[in-house]
Amino acid sequence: MIWVGFEKFGQSAYISQTKVTPLISYLEKGVIVGTRCKKCGKMYFPPRADCVDCRTSEVEWVPIEGRARLITFTEVYFGPPAFEQSTPYVLGLAEFDNGLRVFAPISRNLDREQLKMDLELVLKPRHSGEGVFYQLEKPD
């Protein structure tokens, strides 16, 4: 099972293997991608196969790059099965310059005391055991 994202704070969501296959293969290459609606330009991460606004399946894969600002974070004590061993961990909500908001675990390299609003973060793929996932980290 590969963990791909959170629908809501502290709640995990698994996306069917077929839908996330492109995301996983991109992650394995070290690239994080979302989907963008070809009609209205709305970005989705985790990627969606359709746009909720336009109800179209005309979406394209686009890399998610650049800096994000931390909006809020929470500590998670009961994680999804794939993450049970790593609880507790910190889950953050960060916003990119283009307005895209992403929920992701925050790297353990960041001390809890360092976490504050507007902290600059980047989204990076990481390997963990058999799987690959993504997390928010301090920019290099």
Ligand SMILES: [Zn+2]
């Ligand atoms: Zn759309």
